[in-house]
Amino acid sequence: MADERLDEQTMALRVAKEFQDGMIVNLGFGIPTLCSNFVPPDVEILFHTENGALGFGSIIQDPEEADIDFINAGVQPISRQAGMSLFEHAESFSMVRGGHIDLAVLGGLQVSEQGDLANWLLPGKAIGSLGGGMDLAFCAKRVIVVMAHTTKDGQLKILKRCSFPLTAPACVDLIVTDVAVMAVTPQGLVLQEMAPGWTAEEVQSLTEPRLILSPQLKPIELL
Amino acid sequence: MAIDKVVGSFDEAVADVADGATLLIGGFAGPGECPSCLIAAVARKGAKELTIVGNLGGWGTNLFPVIRERMRNLIAFPPEFVDHGLLVERGQLKKGIFSYPDAPSPAMLMPVERAVAEGKAELELVPQGTLAERIRAAKSGIAAFYTPVGPGTIAEAGKEVRQFNGRPHLLEPALGGDFSLIRAHKADRYGNLVYRGTSRTFNGTMAGASTITIAEVDEVVELGELDSEQIITPGLYAQRVVVRPARLPPWDEPL
Numbered sequence: 001m002a003d004e005r006l007d008e009q010t011m012a013l014r015v016a017k018e019f020q021d022g023m024i025v026n027l028g029f030g031i032p033t034l035c036s037n038f039v040p041p042d043v044e045i046l047f048h049t050e051n052g053a054l055g056f057g058s059i060i061q062d063p064e065e066a067d068i069d070f071i072n073a074g075v076q077p078i079s080r081q082a083g084m085s086l087f088e089h090a091e092s093f094s095m096v097r098g099g100h101i102d103l104a105v106l107g108g109l110q111v112s113e114q115g116d117l118a119n120w121l122l123p124g125k126a127i128g129s130l131g132g133g134m135d136l137a138f139c140a141k142r143v144i145v146v147m148a149h150t151t152k153d154g155q156l157k158i159l160k161r162c163s164f165p166l167t168a169p170a171c172v173d174l175i176v177t178d179v180a181v182m183a184v185t186p187q188g189l190v191l192q193e194m195a196p197g198w199t200a201e202e203v204q205s206l207t208e209p210r211l212i213l214s215p216q217l218k219p220i221e222l223l
Numbered sequence: 224m225a226i227d228k229v230v231g232s233f234d235e236a237v238a239d240v241a242d243g244a245t246l247l248i249g250g251f252a253g254p255g256e257c258p259s260c261l262i263a264a265v266a267r268k269g270a271k272e273l274t275i276v277g278n279l280g281g282w283g284t285n286l287f288p289v290i291r292e293r294m295r296n297l298i299a300f301p302p303e304f305v306d307h308g309l310l311v312e313r314g315q316l317k318k319g320i321f322s323y324p325d326a327p328s329p330a331m332l333m334p335v336e337r338a339v340a341e342g343k344a345e346l347e348l349v350p351q352g353t354l355a356e357r358i359r360a361a362k363s364g365i366a367a368f369y370t371p372v373g374p375g376t377i378a379e380a381g382k383e384v385r386q387f388n389g390r391p392h393l394l395e396p397a398l399g400g401d402f403s404l405i406r407a408h409k410a411d412r413y414g415n416l417v418y419r420g421t422s423r424t425f426n427g428t429m430a431g432a433s434t435i436t437i438a439e440v441d442e443v444v445e446l447g448e449l450d451s452e453q454i455i456t457p458g459l460y461a462q463r464v465v466v467r468p469a470r471l472p473p474w475d476e477p478l
Contacts, residue, residue, distance in 0.1 A: 029327075050351060051251045051424045066298045068255035069408075069420035075253045077298050078421075086420060088427025088455075089251075090359035093352030097372060122329055127336050127346065129323040130378070135352035138372045169375040 005149070005178035006195050006220065013038040014193075014220055015105055015146050015176050019045050023102040024054070024095075026136055029074050031146045032105035033059070046083075048101055049073045050132035052092045057081035073132065096135045104140035106133055108147040108175075110162040113209035115172035115184035117145060118164035130167075137168035149177035149206050158182070158189070159208045179203055181220060188212050193220045228414040228464045229443050233264035233478045236437050236465045240265055240402055243317075245274040247358060247398075247433055248307045249405035249426035252279050252323070254300040256422035258439040260467045261404040263474035266309050272317040273310060276358070276398060278351065278425055280324030280335035281308025284474075289331065303471035308334045316344045320398065322351040350378055353395055355428050361399030362432040362460070370395055400433035407456070410440045411447075414461030415454045423455065431460030438464050 006014070008031045016038035019025060023045045027033050036059065039045060046055040049072040057079035060066050066077030095101060110118040117137050121128035137143055150157055158175065175182045180203045181193035191211040194203055196219045204211050230236040240246070246265070250257035265273075282290050284305065291300045310316055311334035319335050324346055326333045338344035349357070350372050360368055369392035373379055383394040405426040407416040416438055418427060430436050438461045472478060 049421070051256075051421050052427075053421050063296060063299055067420065068253060068298060069422045071251075071253045071255070071298065071421050073252075075294065075298060080420075086418075086423060088423045089351075089355040089425045090428045092424075093355050096352055097356070097370065125325060125329060126340060127325045128348075129321075129325050130348055130350045131323045132351040134350040134376065134378065135372050139352075166376045 004197070008034060010222060011146050011176055011178055014181065015144055016040065018103065018144060018174070019043050021045070024048055024100060026050070026096070026101050026104045026140065028104070028106040028133060028136070030107045032107060033074055033076070035105055048095060050092055052087045052089060053078065053084060055081060055084040093132070093135055096132070097139045099139060099141060101136065101140040103142045103144065104136040105144045105146060106137060108145040108157065110157050110159055110164050111145050111172050111175055112159050112162045113184070113189050115170045116162050117143070117167045117172050118162040119167050121165050123164070134167050137171040142173050143171050144174045144176060145172050146176045149179040156206065156208050179206065182211065190214050191217060193218055195220055196222065225412070227412045228462060229412055230463045230465050233260045233465050234267065236463050237261060237264040237268055240268060240270045242270050243272045244270060244402060245276065245400040247400040247403040247429040248275055248277040249403065249424070249429050250278065250306065251421070251424040253298065254304050255419070256406050256424050256426060257304070257306050258404045258406040259305050259471055260465070260478055261437055261439050262307050262309060263305050264478065265404070266313055266315070266474060267477065269315070271315050273315050274318045274320065275307055275310065275316055276320040276400060277307055278322050278354070279306065280319060280321050280333040281306045281311055283308030283312040283334040285312065286326070286331060286333065301471050303473055305474045309474060311335050311338055311344070314343065318345040318347065320347040320349060320354070322349055322354045324348065348377065353378070354398070355425065357395055357398035358428050358432045360397035365397055367394055367396045369393065401435065403429040403431070403433040403436040405429050405436060405438050407438045407440045409442050409444055409449060410438055410461070410464040411444055411449055411458070413446065413458035414438070414464060415449050415458040416440070416456035416461055417449055417453065418455055427455055430456040435462045436460055437462065439467050440464055441467065
Protein backbone atom coordinates (compact mmCIF):
# COMPACT_ATOMS: atom_id res chain seq x y z
CA MET A 1 0.00 0.00 0.00
CA ALA A 2 1.46 3.30 -1.07
CA ASP A 3 1.98 6.09 1.38
CA GLU A 4 -0.18 9.18 1.60
CA ARG A 5 -0.60 11.58 -1.25
CA LEU A 6 0.55 15.17 -0.94
CA ASP A 7 -2.05 17.79 -0.02
CA GLU A 8 -2.74 20.79 -2.24
CA GLN A 9 -0.55 23.16 -0.24
CA THR A 10 2.42 20.80 -0.55
CA MET A 11 1.88 20.43 -4.29
CA ALA A 12 1.82 24.23 -4.56
CA LEU A 13 5.03 24.44 -2.52
CA ARG A 14 6.71 22.01 -4.91
CA VAL A 15 5.61 24.03 -7.96
CA ALA A 16 6.90 27.24 -6.39
CA LYS A 17 10.41 25.74 -6.30
CA GLU A 18 10.35 26.27 -10.09
CA PHE A 19 10.06 30.05 -9.62
CA GLN A 20 13.26 31.80 -10.61
CA ASP A 21 14.35 35.36 -9.99
CA GLY A 22 12.84 37.82 -12.47
CA MET A 23 10.20 35.48 -13.88
CA ILE A 24 6.78 36.67 -15.08
CA VAL A 25 4.34 34.05 -13.78
CA ASN A 26 0.64 33.46 -14.44
CA LEU A 27 -1.24 31.22 -12.01
CA GLY A 28 -4.51 29.52 -13.03
CA PHE A 29 -7.54 28.75 -10.81
CA GLY A 30 -7.39 26.37 -7.87
CA ILE A 31 -4.14 24.77 -6.75
CA PRO A 32 -2.03 27.03 -9.03
CA THR A 33 -3.27 30.09 -7.11
CA LEU A 34 -1.90 28.59 -3.88
CA CYS A 35 1.63 28.71 -5.33
CA SER A 36 1.77 32.45 -4.62
CA ASN A 37 2.04 31.57 -0.91
CA PHE A 38 5.34 29.76 -1.43
CA VAL A 39 7.57 32.12 -3.41
CA PRO A 40 11.11 31.39 -2.17
CA PRO A 41 12.37 34.30 -0.01
CA ASP A 42 15.39 35.05 -2.19
CA VAL A 43 13.36 35.14 -5.42
CA GLU A 44 11.58 38.18 -6.89
CA ILE A 45 8.92 37.38 -9.47
CA LEU A 46 6.02 39.34 -10.95
CA PHE A 47 2.56 37.79 -11.19
CA HIS A 48 0.46 38.44 -14.29
CA THR A 49 -3.31 38.14 -14.32
CA GLU A 50 -5.37 37.95 -17.51
CA ASN A 51 -7.79 40.68 -16.45
CA GLY A 52 -5.02 43.23 -16.54
CA ALA A 53 -2.44 43.52 -13.79
CA LEU A 54 1.27 42.74 -13.50
CA GLY A 55 3.23 42.76 -10.27
CA PHE A 56 0.31 42.75 -7.85
CA GLY A 57 0.60 41.79 -4.19
CA SER A 58 -0.91 39.09 -2.05
CA ILE A 59 -4.54 37.95 -2.10
CA ILE A 60 -6.57 39.84 0.50
CA GLN A 61 -8.18 37.48 3.00
CA ASP A 62 -10.58 39.90 4.71
CA PRO A 63 -13.46 40.95 2.41
CA GLU A 64 -13.75 44.18 4.45
CA GLU A 65 -10.34 45.21 3.08
CA ALA A 66 -11.08 44.17 -0.49
CA ASP A 67 -11.44 46.75 -3.26
CA ILE A 68 -13.78 45.46 -5.98
CA ASP A 69 -11.68 47.20 -8.62
CA PHE A 70 -8.57 45.19 -7.77
CA ILE A 71 -9.10 41.49 -8.47
CA ASN A 72 -7.30 38.60 -10.15
CA ALA A 73 -8.74 36.30 -12.83
CA GLY A 74 -10.23 34.12 -10.09
CA VAL A 75 -12.16 37.16 -8.77
CA GLN A 76 -10.03 37.16 -5.63
CA PRO A 77 -9.19 40.61 -4.27
CA ILE A 78 -5.52 41.48 -4.74
CA SER A 79 -3.44 44.01 -2.88
CA ARG A 80 -1.74 46.90 -4.61
CA GLN A 81 2.03 46.74 -4.63
CA ALA A 82 4.67 49.26 -5.62
CA GLY A 83 5.64 48.72 -9.24
CA MET A 84 2.31 47.17 -10.23
CA SER A 85 1.04 48.04 -13.71
CA LEU A 86 -2.52 47.88 -15.03
CA PHE A 87 -3.76 47.36 -18.60
CA GLU A 88 -6.74 46.35 -20.72
CA HIS A 89 -7.48 42.88 -21.98
CA ALA A 90 -5.97 42.99 -25.48
CA GLU A 91 -2.72 44.30 -23.96
CA SER A 92 -2.84 41.56 -21.35
CA PHE A 93 -3.05 38.90 -24.05
CA SER A 94 -0.40 40.57 -26.18
CA MET A 95 1.78 39.72 -23.20
CA VAL A 96 0.58 36.11 -23.33
CA ARG A 97 0.54 35.57 -27.09
CA GLY A 98 3.74 37.48 -27.60
CA GLY A 99 5.65 35.03 -25.42
CA HIS A 100 6.30 37.47 -22.58
CA ILE A 101 4.99 35.14 -19.85
CA ASP A 102 7.84 32.97 -18.59
CA LEU A 103 5.75 30.44 -16.72
CA ALA A 104 2.08 29.47 -16.61
CA VAL A 105 0.88 27.14 -13.87
CA LEU A 106 -2.39 25.50 -14.88
CA GLY A 107 -4.75 22.88 -13.54
CA GLY A 108 -5.49 19.77 -15.59
CA LEU A 109 -8.14 17.15 -16.21
CA GLN A 110 -5.88 15.01 -18.43
CA VAL A 111 -2.30 15.23 -19.69
CA SER A 112 -0.82 12.96 -22.36
CA GLU A 113 2.73 11.67 -22.65
CA GLN A 114 3.24 14.13 -25.54
CA GLY A 115 2.35 16.97 -23.17
CA ASP A 116 -1.14 17.51 -24.59
CA LEU A 117 -3.36 19.22 -22.02
CA ALA A 118 -7.13 18.87 -21.56
CA ASN A 119 -8.56 21.10 -18.87
CA TRP A 120 -11.55 23.05 -20.22
CA LEU A 121 -14.51 20.70 -20.61
CA LEU A 122 -15.75 18.78 -17.60
CA PRO A 123 -17.12 15.34 -18.42
CA GLY A 124 -20.90 15.39 -18.77
CA LYS A 125 -21.12 19.11 -19.48
CA ALA A 126 -22.51 20.30 -22.81
CA ILE A 127 -20.76 23.66 -22.62
CA GLY A 128 -17.30 24.43 -21.28
CA SER A 129 -15.20 27.55 -20.95
CA LEU A 130 -11.88 28.21 -22.63
CA GLY A 131 -11.16 31.34 -20.59
CA GLY A 132 -7.53 32.41 -20.85
CA GLY A 133 -6.16 28.91 -20.32
CA MET A 134 -5.89 28.08 -24.00
CA ASP A 135 -3.92 31.23 -24.80
CA LEU A 136 -1.58 30.54 -21.88
CA ALA A 137 -1.15 26.85 -22.73
CA PHE A 138 -0.21 27.71 -26.32
CA CYS A 139 2.01 30.71 -25.69
CA ALA A 140 3.64 30.76 -22.24
CA LYS A 141 7.35 29.95 -22.48
CA ARG A 142 6.95 27.15 -19.94
CA VAL A 143 3.80 25.36 -18.76
CA ILE A 144 3.52 23.43 -15.51
CA VAL A 145 0.37 21.43 -14.83
CA VAL A 146 -0.45 20.77 -11.19
CA MET A 147 -3.23 18.30 -10.45
CA ALA A 148 -4.17 15.14 -8.58
CA HIS A 149 -2.53 12.12 -10.22
CA THR A 150 -5.89 10.36 -10.64
CA THR A 151 -9.55 11.42 -10.33
CA LYS A 152 -11.40 11.06 -7.04
CA ASP A 153 -12.88 7.78 -8.28
CA GLY A 154 -9.51 6.44 -9.43
CA GLN A 155 -9.65 7.20 -13.17
CA LEU A 156 -6.26 7.77 -14.74
CA LYS A 157 -5.46 11.36 -15.76
CA ILE A 158 -1.99 10.88 -17.20
CA LEU A 159 -2.64 9.04 -20.44
CA LYS A 160 -1.13 7.97 -23.74
CA ARG A 161 -3.74 10.15 -25.46
CA CYS A 162 -6.22 12.54 -23.87
CA SER A 163 -9.84 11.49 -24.36
CA PHE A 164 -11.24 14.93 -23.43
CA PRO A 165 -11.04 17.84 -25.91
CA LEU A 166 -7.63 19.49 -25.86
CA THR A 167 -6.73 22.86 -24.44
CA ALA A 168 -3.48 22.75 -26.39
CA PRO A 169 -1.40 19.97 -27.95
CA ALA A 170 2.19 19.35 -26.81
CA CYS A 171 2.26 22.32 -24.44
CA VAL A 172 3.10 20.88 -21.01
CA ASP A 173 6.70 20.88 -19.80
CA LEU A 174 6.34 19.59 -16.25
CA ILE A 175 3.58 17.71 -14.38
CA VAL A 176 3.39 18.03 -10.61
CA THR A 177 0.88 15.71 -8.92
CA ASP A 178 0.11 14.56 -5.38
CA VAL A 179 2.31 11.57 -6.10
CA ALA A 180 5.08 12.54 -8.50
CA VAL A 181 6.93 15.11 -10.59
CA MET A 182 7.32 14.22 -14.25
CA ALA A 183 9.02 16.06 -17.11
CA VAL A 184 7.63 15.83 -20.65
CA THR A 185 10.49 14.97 -23.02
CA PRO A 186 10.69 13.87 -26.67
CA GLN A 187 11.39 10.34 -25.37
CA GLY A 188 8.33 10.33 -23.09
CA LEU A 189 7.49 11.14 -19.48
CA VAL A 190 10.51 11.15 -17.18
CA LEU A 191 9.75 10.40 -13.54
CA GLN A 192 11.96 12.80 -11.59
CA GLU A 193 10.51 12.84 -8.10
CA MET A 194 8.05 10.82 -6.03
CA ALA A 195 6.10 11.61 -2.87
CA PRO A 196 7.84 10.18 0.21
CA GLY A 197 7.17 6.48 0.68
CA TRP A 198 6.08 5.85 -2.92
CA THR A 199 7.88 3.47 -5.30
CA ALA A 200 8.27 3.91 -9.05
CA GLU A 201 6.09 0.81 -9.56
CA GLU A 202 3.29 2.37 -7.51
CA VAL A 203 3.46 5.62 -9.51
CA GLN A 204 3.55 3.61 -12.75
CA SER A 205 0.42 1.71 -11.73
CA LEU A 206 -1.49 5.05 -11.68
CA THR A 207 -0.02 6.23 -15.00
CA GLU A 208 -0.99 4.90 -18.43
CA PRO A 209 2.14 5.71 -20.47
CA ARG A 210 5.42 4.01 -19.60
CA LEU A 211 7.48 6.19 -17.29
CA ILE A 212 11.19 6.65 -17.90
CA LEU A 213 13.04 6.68 -14.59
CA SER A 214 15.37 9.62 -14.17
CA PRO A 215 18.91 8.67 -13.07
CA GLN A 216 18.42 11.42 -10.44
CA LEU A 217 15.06 10.04 -9.24
CA LYS A 218 14.47 11.30 -5.68
CA PRO A 219 11.74 12.01 -3.16
CA ILE A 220 9.83 15.30 -3.44
CA GLU A 221 11.23 17.74 -0.89
CA LEU A 222 8.50 18.83 1.49
CA LEU A 223 10.24 21.92 2.85
CA MET B 224 -22.33 74.00 -30.24
CA ALA B 225 -19.87 72.57 -27.79
CA ILE B 226 -18.98 68.89 -27.77
CA ASP B 227 -20.83 67.26 -24.92
CA LYS B 228 -21.22 63.49 -24.81
CA VAL B 229 -22.87 63.35 -21.41
CA VAL B 230 -26.37 61.86 -21.60
CA GLY B 231 -28.89 62.49 -18.84
CA SER B 232 -30.22 58.98 -18.29
CA PHE B 233 -29.39 55.36 -18.95
CA ASP B 234 -32.76 54.86 -20.67
CA GLU B 235 -31.97 57.71 -23.06
CA ALA B 236 -28.45 56.38 -23.64
CA VAL B 237 -29.70 53.00 -24.94
CA ALA B 238 -32.91 54.25 -26.61
CA ASP B 239 -31.63 53.32 -30.09
CA VAL B 240 -30.52 49.77 -29.21
CA ALA B 241 -32.74 47.99 -31.73
CA ASP B 242 -33.79 44.36 -32.08
CA GLY B 243 -31.00 42.37 -33.71
CA ALA B 244 -28.21 44.65 -32.47
CA THR B 245 -24.74 43.37 -31.60
CA LEU B 246 -23.61 44.50 -28.15
CA LEU B 247 -20.08 44.29 -26.86
CA ILE B 248 -20.56 44.25 -23.09
CA GLY B 249 -17.52 45.05 -20.99
CA GLY B 250 -16.44 43.72 -17.65
CA PHE B 251 -14.66 40.52 -16.72
CA ALA B 252 -16.22 38.54 -13.87
CA GLY B 253 -16.26 40.72 -10.78
CA PRO B 254 -18.67 43.35 -9.49
CA GLY B 255 -16.50 46.43 -10.09
CA GLU B 256 -16.03 46.32 -13.83
CA CYS B 257 -19.57 45.48 -14.98
CA PRO B 258 -21.72 48.16 -16.69
CA SER B 259 -24.76 47.12 -14.65
CA CYS B 260 -26.88 50.25 -15.26
CA LEU B 261 -26.50 50.08 -19.05
CA ILE B 262 -27.37 46.37 -19.02
CA ALA B 263 -30.43 47.08 -16.87
CA ALA B 264 -31.52 49.81 -19.31
CA VAL B 265 -31.26 47.39 -22.24
CA ALA B 266 -33.34 44.90 -20.23
CA ARG B 267 -35.99 47.57 -19.60
CA LYS B 268 -35.99 48.54 -23.27
CA GLY B 269 -36.53 44.90 -24.14
CA ALA B 270 -34.53 44.81 -27.40
CA LYS B 271 -34.63 41.23 -28.73
CA GLU B 272 -32.56 38.94 -30.94
CA LEU B 273 -29.37 40.46 -29.55
CA THR B 274 -25.88 39.18 -30.24
CA ILE B 275 -23.87 39.68 -27.08
CA VAL B 276 -20.08 39.60 -26.94
CA GLY B 277 -18.43 39.34 -23.55
CA ASN B 278 -16.17 37.34 -21.28
CA LEU B 279 -18.69 35.52 -19.07
CA GLY B 280 -22.04 34.10 -20.09
CA GLY B 281 -23.57 36.12 -17.25
CA TRP B 282 -25.02 35.03 -13.91
CA GLY B 283 -28.46 36.55 -14.24
CA THR B 284 -30.76 37.39 -11.35
CA ASN B 285 -31.69 33.82 -10.39
CA LEU B 286 -28.14 32.59 -9.91
CA PHE B 287 -26.77 35.86 -8.56
CA PRO B 288 -27.85 35.37 -4.93
CA VAL B 289 -26.08 31.97 -4.95
CA ILE B 290 -22.89 33.52 -6.30
CA ARG B 291 -23.11 36.45 -3.94
CA GLU B 292 -23.32 34.08 -0.99
CA ARG B 293 -20.57 31.83 -2.33
CA MET B 294 -18.23 34.80 -2.86
CA ARG B 295 -19.09 36.39 0.49
CA ASN B 296 -15.73 35.56 2.06
CA LEU B 297 -13.83 36.97 -0.91
CA ILE B 298 -15.54 40.07 -2.24
CA ALA B 299 -18.82 41.93 -1.74
CA PHE B 300 -21.14 42.09 -4.75
CA PRO B 301 -23.58 45.05 -4.38
CA PRO B 302 -27.10 43.78 -3.66
CA GLU B 303 -28.61 45.19 -6.87
CA PHE B 304 -25.75 44.04 -9.13
CA VAL B 305 -26.86 42.75 -12.53
CA ASP B 306 -24.83 41.44 -15.46
CA HIS B 307 -25.83 40.48 -19.01
CA GLY B 308 -27.16 37.16 -17.69
CA LEU B 309 -30.27 39.29 -17.04
CA LEU B 310 -30.70 39.80 -20.80
CA VAL B 311 -30.25 36.07 -21.38
CA GLU B 312 -32.83 35.20 -18.71
CA ARG B 313 -35.31 37.58 -20.32
CA GLY B 314 -35.01 35.91 -23.70
CA GLN B 315 -33.22 38.85 -25.35
CA LEU B 316 -30.25 36.79 -26.56
CA LYS B 317 -30.01 35.27 -30.03
CA LYS B 318 -26.29 34.54 -30.02
CA GLY B 319 -23.61 34.73 -27.35
CA ILE B 320 -19.92 35.07 -28.20
CA PHE B 321 -18.17 34.32 -24.93
CA SER B 322 -14.91 33.05 -23.50
CA TYR B 323 -16.31 31.78 -20.19
CA PRO B 324 -19.99 30.88 -20.68
CA ASP B 325 -20.45 28.05 -18.20
CA ALA B 326 -20.62 28.08 -14.41
CA PRO B 327 -17.45 27.14 -12.53
CA SER B 328 -19.38 24.45 -10.68
CA PRO B 329 -21.13 21.51 -12.39
CA ALA B 330 -24.00 21.98 -9.91
CA MET B 331 -24.97 25.33 -11.46
CA LEU B 332 -26.33 26.19 -14.88
CA MET B 333 -25.77 29.68 -16.25
CA PRO B 334 -28.73 31.25 -18.12
CA VAL B 335 -26.88 30.93 -21.43
CA GLU B 336 -26.27 27.20 -20.85
CA ARG B 337 -30.00 26.80 -20.28
CA ALA B 338 -30.89 28.90 -23.34
CA VAL B 339 -28.56 26.88 -25.57
CA ALA B 340 -29.84 23.56 -24.20
CA GLU B 341 -33.41 24.69 -24.93
CA GLY B 342 -32.48 25.74 -28.46
CA LYS B 343 -33.30 29.38 -27.77
CA ALA B 344 -29.81 30.78 -28.34
CA GLU B 345 -26.57 29.97 -30.13
CA LEU B 346 -23.12 30.08 -28.59
CA GLU B 347 -19.71 30.79 -30.07
CA LEU B 348 -16.89 29.85 -27.72
CA VAL B 349 -13.69 31.89 -28.13
CA PRO B 350 -10.36 31.75 -26.29
CA GLN B 351 -10.14 34.84 -24.11
CA GLY B 352 -7.07 36.36 -25.75
CA THR B 353 -8.47 35.74 -29.22
CA LEU B 354 -11.72 37.40 -28.14
CA ALA B 355 -9.83 40.46 -26.91
CA GLU B 356 -7.71 40.67 -30.05
CA ARG B 357 -10.73 40.24 -32.36
CA ILE B 358 -12.33 43.21 -30.59
CA ARG B 359 -9.10 45.23 -30.76
CA ALA B 360 -8.87 44.44 -34.48
CA ALA B 361 -12.38 45.82 -35.06
CA LYS B 362 -11.47 49.00 -33.21
CA SER B 363 -8.25 49.29 -35.21
CA GLY B 364 -9.59 48.64 -38.71
CA ILE B 365 -7.90 45.26 -39.05
CA ALA B 366 -10.22 42.84 -40.90
CA ALA B 367 -8.65 39.63 -39.59
CA PHE B 368 -5.39 38.31 -38.16
CA TYR B 369 -3.46 35.06 -37.77
CA THR B 370 -2.95 33.78 -34.23
CA PRO B 371 -0.92 30.82 -32.97
CA VAL B 372 -3.64 30.06 -30.38
CA GLY B 373 -6.03 27.23 -31.15
CA PRO B 374 -4.73 24.88 -33.90
CA GLY B 375 -5.53 21.26 -33.02
CA THR B 376 -8.40 22.25 -30.70
CA ILE B 377 -12.08 23.15 -30.89
CA ALA B 378 -11.00 26.71 -31.77
CA GLU B 379 -9.78 25.50 -35.18
CA ALA B 380 -13.25 24.49 -36.45
CA GLY B 381 -14.09 26.26 -39.69
CA LYS B 382 -10.94 28.40 -39.68
CA GLU B 383 -8.16 28.79 -42.24
CA VAL B 384 -4.90 27.32 -40.92
CA ARG B 385 -1.64 28.75 -42.22
CA GLN B 386 1.99 28.17 -41.28
CA PHE B 387 4.16 31.09 -40.15
CA ASN B 388 7.66 30.52 -38.80
CA GLY B 389 7.03 26.78 -38.85
CA ARG B 390 3.99 27.05 -36.60
CA PRO B 391 0.30 26.69 -37.50
CA HIS B 392 -1.87 29.80 -37.09
CA LEU B 393 -5.62 30.36 -37.32
CA LEU B 394 -7.21 33.19 -39.26
CA GLU B 395 -9.51 35.04 -36.86
CA PRO B 396 -11.93 37.76 -38.00
CA ALA B 397 -12.40 41.13 -36.31
CA LEU B 398 -15.37 41.35 -33.97
CA GLY B 399 -17.03 44.73 -33.69
CA GLY B 400 -20.51 45.72 -32.60
CA ASP B 401 -23.28 48.24 -32.97
CA PHE B 402 -22.86 49.27 -29.33
CA SER B 403 -20.09 48.83 -26.78
CA LEU B 404 -21.48 49.09 -23.25
CA ILE B 405 -18.56 49.74 -20.96
CA ARG B 406 -17.75 50.75 -17.39
CA ALA B 407 -15.18 53.44 -16.64
CA HIS B 408 -14.29 55.52 -13.61
CA LYS B 409 -14.17 59.13 -14.79
CA ALA B 410 -14.97 60.93 -18.01
CA ASP B 411 -15.02 64.47 -19.35
CA ARG B 412 -17.42 65.91 -21.91
CA TYR B 413 -15.09 64.94 -24.79
CA GLY B 414 -15.50 61.28 -23.80
CA ASN B 415 -11.96 60.88 -22.49
CA LEU B 416 -11.97 57.99 -20.02
CA VAL B 417 -9.95 56.65 -17.13
CA TYR B 418 -10.58 53.40 -15.30
CA ARG B 419 -9.90 52.10 -11.78
CA GLY B 420 -7.60 49.16 -11.17
CA THR B 421 -8.39 45.93 -12.96
CA SER B 422 -11.76 47.36 -14.06
CA ARG B 423 -10.08 48.41 -17.30
CA THR B 424 -10.13 44.78 -18.57
CA PHE B 425 -12.54 44.29 -21.53
CA ASN B 426 -13.96 47.78 -20.96
CA GLY B 427 -10.80 49.41 -22.24
CA THR B 428 -10.64 46.90 -25.11
CA MET B 429 -14.24 47.42 -26.25
CA ALA B 430 -14.10 51.23 -26.16
CA GLY B 431 -14.19 52.22 -29.83
CA ALA B 432 -14.89 48.72 -31.20
CA SER B 433 -18.54 49.52 -31.99
CA THR B 434 -20.34 52.21 -33.95
CA ILE B 435 -21.50 53.67 -30.64
CA THR B 436 -19.58 53.26 -27.37
CA ILE B 437 -21.48 54.15 -24.21
CA ALA B 438 -19.52 54.56 -20.99
CA GLU B 439 -21.10 54.16 -17.55
CA VAL B 440 -18.94 56.24 -15.20
CA ASP B 441 -18.77 57.25 -11.55
CA GLU B 442 -18.11 60.88 -12.31
CA VAL B 443 -17.88 63.44 -15.10
CA VAL B 444 -15.17 66.02 -14.49
CA GLU B 445 -14.31 69.34 -16.14
CA LEU B 446 -12.09 69.36 -19.20
CA GLY B 447 -8.49 69.48 -18.06
CA GLU B 448 -9.08 67.62 -14.81
CA LEU B 449 -8.05 64.37 -16.44
CA ASP B 450 -4.30 64.54 -16.94
CA SER B 451 -3.60 64.23 -20.67
CA GLU B 452 -0.63 62.00 -19.84
CA GLN B 453 -2.91 59.61 -17.98
CA ILE B 454 -6.03 59.39 -20.15
CA ILE B 455 -6.50 55.72 -21.07
CA THR B 456 -9.25 55.95 -23.69
CA PRO B 457 -9.03 59.07 -25.87
CA GLY B 458 -12.41 60.74 -26.25
CA LEU B 459 -13.00 59.89 -29.92
CA TYR B 460 -13.68 56.26 -28.94
CA ALA B 461 -16.67 57.11 -26.72
CA GLN B 462 -19.88 58.60 -28.13
CA ARG B 463 -21.97 58.71 -24.94
CA VAL B 464 -21.24 59.02 -21.24
CA VAL B 465 -23.73 58.39 -18.41
CA VAL B 466 -23.13 58.85 -14.69
CA ARG B 467 -24.19 56.01 -12.47
CA PRO B 468 -25.57 56.54 -8.96
CA ALA B 469 -23.41 55.63 -5.99
CA ARG B 470 -25.97 53.00 -5.02
CA LEU B 471 -27.54 50.80 -7.70
CA PRO B 472 -31.36 50.90 -7.74
CA PRO B 473 -33.35 47.75 -8.54
CA TRP B 474 -32.70 46.99 -12.22
CA ASP B 475 -36.34 47.45 -13.31
CA GLU B 476 -36.65 51.04 -12.08
CA PRO B 477 -36.20 53.73 -14.77
CA LEU B 478 -32.78 55.37 -14.47
